[in-house]
Amino acid sequence: MSIQVEAVSRRFEGTTAVENVSFYVEEGEIVGLLGTSGCGKSTLLRAVAGLDTGYEGTIRLHGQEKRGTSKELGIIFQEPRLMPWLTVLDNVTFGLDGPKEEQKKKALDLLEVVGLKDFADHYPKQLSGGMAQRTAIARALVTQPSTLLLDEPFSALDAFTKLQLQDMVLDLWNQYLPTMVMVTHDIDEALALCDRIIILKGQPGVLHDNLKLTQPKPRRKSDPELARVKEYILESLDITKAEKEA
Amino acid sequence: MAVTQGQHVEKKSVFSSEREQNQSEARRGMPSFLKTAGLALIVPLLILALWEGATRFGLVAGNQLPAPSAVVGTIWGMAQDGSLWTHMGITMYRILWGFFWGTAAAAALGALVAVSKKAEVLFDPTVQAIRAIPSLAWVPLFILWFGIGEPSKVTLIALGVFFPVYLNVVGGIQSVxxxxxxxxxxxxxxxLQIIxxxxxxxxxxxxxxxLRSGLGLGWMFVVAAELLGASEGLGYLLVLGQNTSAPAVILASIVLFAFxxxxxxxxxxxxxxxxxxxxDNVKT
Structure with a gap:
């Protein structure tokens, strides 16, 4: 689905987290919300997800104004957030309605995709961090949402698992072509996955830049073009300068 | 790699007999949980043996501290004349009813207080204030209100069960x-689905x-309730033993309570x- 964020601000009891941010996400696009911590990336995503409705401004899904959660959105949080009392299979079917057999079949299909078919009967306590997050991805995908919202989904994982899951997400994107909005503070991750990178900056966070990347995916990490974009992002976030000063 | 493995196997077949024997003996021997149980039994058995010996040989007066065998004998005697089942039955009846009502009330009120801020402001301070009263202080009032029959006992036990269950229900729901x-x-x-x-x-x-700490308190209160006016029950046996100077009956009652x-x-x-x-923390 297309997502239109128009002049969204969010205030929490006097402090402003996000100020007047607007951007547009085309259908099937992967958009990254990039910025240093505290610039309101997650706040924006929560507003789009409908988990937070206290913002000012307008958010349109498919051109329709929307405030509140939607079945068409799948959300993947920073932590897996699995129900510890449910098996992997039951966690995946958590958001599904309909006949049990059908639910089970859909869930098993997705567990196969994320490589956890043999773990369907395991409990979350028996999973590694990467496996738990893959379960959460399967749970988000099983309702076949047209849009995935990801809130720093890989930031709690080790470097290898992170790369693996990024590849997996790209594969899934190639298969189902969902629209994706992804909060991240990892520039490499944004460069590897995103068609568009929204850079937020400051406190309160304001929109600093809106970059479009046209390189086809999957991208090579050593691509000199990407290295230049990275340099540009670092400079625009004043990170290189801050490092020099320190 | 293959060579060393081959050597290892050969060596094992010739030399490692001692270790293999040890291992197979361990396997043939007692399972580990029996070993732990055996170890845990040493101290109580020793105490029982010393106790039995001390009374048998007249080191302590048998009419003050009867031997374990005498206590078992008392229980056996009550089992044969059937009074044991009456006493155990009525005590179990009281605790189960008290536990049931205390839990039901605590779960209902606790859930309400935990989900609704208004209910919390409305009820929680009162509940906390009542909790500050030592529950046994209610006994005279309950006896005045309900008489010395079953209702006053069940109410007292329910009151004891109520507080730990209530606190845990509120805490549990609020910390989800x-x-x-x-x-x-x-x-x-x-x-509703989220709940x-x-x-x-x-x-x-x-x-x-x-529930578990509620049940523990329930047992404390059943003793109190039965001490303070009952004609049946394990707590009544305590009073009976005291009045008839029969420590064996008292000890029998204590053993049955523990059991x-x-x-x-x-x-x-x-x-x-x-x-x-x-x-994660419960072993499966």
Missing amino acids: DRKLVEVGRAYGLSQ RRIILPASMPSFLTG LGKTTDYVLKKIQTRVLHWQ
Whole structure:
């Protein structure tokens, strides 16, 4: 689905987290919300997800104004957030309605995709961090949402698992072509996955830049073009300068 | 690699007999849980033996401290004339009813207070104030109100059970991970569905902890209730033993209380492990 964020601000009891941010996400696009911590990336995503409705401004899904959660959105949080009392299979079917057999079949299909078919009967306590997050991805995908919202989904994982899951997400994107909005503070991750990178900056966070990347995916990490974009992002976030000063 | 492995196997077949013997002996010997149980029994058995010996050989007066065999004999005697079952039965009846009502009231009020801020402001201060009163102080009032029959005893036990269960229900529900609740909201679950599918299972560990400490207090209060006016029950045996200078009856009652208390707690513990098998800290 297309997502239109128009002049969204969010205030929490006097402090402003996000100020007047607007951007547009085309259908099937992967958009990254990039910025240093505290610039309101997650706040924006929560507003789009409908988990937070206290913002000012307008958010349109498919051109329709929307405030509140939607079945068409799948959300993947920073932590897996699995129900510890449910098996992997039951966690995946958590958001599904309909006949049990059908639910089970859909869930098993997705567990196969994320490589956890043999773990369907395991409990979350028996999973590694990467496996738990893959379960959460399967749970988000099983309702076949047209849009995935990801809130720093890989930031709690080790470097290898992170790369693996990024590849997996790209594969899934190639298969189902969902629209994706992804909060991240990892520039490499944004460069590897995103068609568009929204850079937020400051406190309160304001929109600093809106970059479009046209390189086809999957991208090579050593691509000199990407290295230049990275340099540009670092400079625009004043990170290189801050490092020099320190 | 293959060579060293080959050597190893050959060596094992010739030399490692001692170790293999040890291992197979260990395997043939007692399972480890029996060994632990055996070790745990040493001290109580020793105490019992010393106690029995001390009374047999007249080191302590038998009419003050009867031998363990005399206590067992008393229980056996009561089992044969049938009075044992009457006393145990009425005590179990009281505790189960008290436990049931105390738990039911605590779960209902606790759940209400935990989900509704208004209910919390309305009820919680009062409950906390009543909690500050030592529950046994209610006994005279309950006897005045309900007489010395069953209702006053069951009410007292229910009151004892109520507080730990209430506190754990409130604490359990209020400490449910907001992040899990948010997952429910993200899937568009209704408030009722969120309670049933997330809050209830997530607060189950705390609830069961409350049940177990509630039951423990229930046993304390059943003793108190029966001490203060009963014609049947294990607590009555305590009074009877005191009035008839029969320490064996008192000790028999104590042993039976311990047995029943442990058994009921064991049942709850089994339920707890079964219901909470998904928990990280419960061994499966």
